[in-house]
Amino acid sequence: MKNAKRAQKRRHVPERTCVACRTQRPKRSLVRVVHTVSGEIVVDETGKLNGRGAYLCRCRPCWEQALKRGALSRALRASVSPETEAMLRAYAETLPEALPVPEETAAT
Numbered sequence: 823m824k825n826a827k828r829a830q831k832r833r834h835v836p837e838r839t840c841v842a843c844r845t846q847r848p849k850r851s852l853v854r855v856v857h858t859v860s861g862e863i864v865v866d867e868t869g870k871l872n873g874r875g876a877y878l879c880r881c882r883p884c885w886e887q888a889l890k891r892g893a894l895s896r897a898l899r900a901s902v903s904p905e906t907e908a909m910l911r912a913y914a915e916t917l918p919e920a921l922p923v924p925e926e927t928a929a930t
Contacts, residue, residue: 838877841897842884852877855910857898863906865913874898881921885914 836849854866858873866875876897878884888894889910895902902910 840879840884841876841893842878842888842891845879847879849877851880853880855894855898857900861900863898863900863902863910865910874900879921880917882914882917882919885910885917889914 837846838849838852839846840852849869854869854871854875854877855863856866856871856873856875857863858871864871869875876888876894878888878894889902889907894910
């Protein structure tokens with residue numbers, strides 16, 4: 823009986839909010855940008871670096887919007903230098919134009 827209850831128990835999936843589009847998504851489906859203790863701003867694919875973090879969707883429009891409107895600077899509580907902005911824009915260029923449609927939504 824105990825094993826049957828354990829099999830039915832769902833695992834908690836942490837959610838975070840994209841600072842650009844304000845959409846809540848599972849933490850694993852977002853990219854974390856971190857203002858580290860040393861003062862630099864880096865992309866954290868693992869989501870485990872120390873420092874103040876902000877999450878963005880894995881699509882180019884969210885990154886462009888966050889940089890254009892200053893949402894990333896506000897969330898990180900740090901100004902984004904032109905060099906860092908260029909690095910973030912280069913990273914955004916590697917991302918798709920839109921997020922893939924989840925299979926469960928596509929079926930309905």
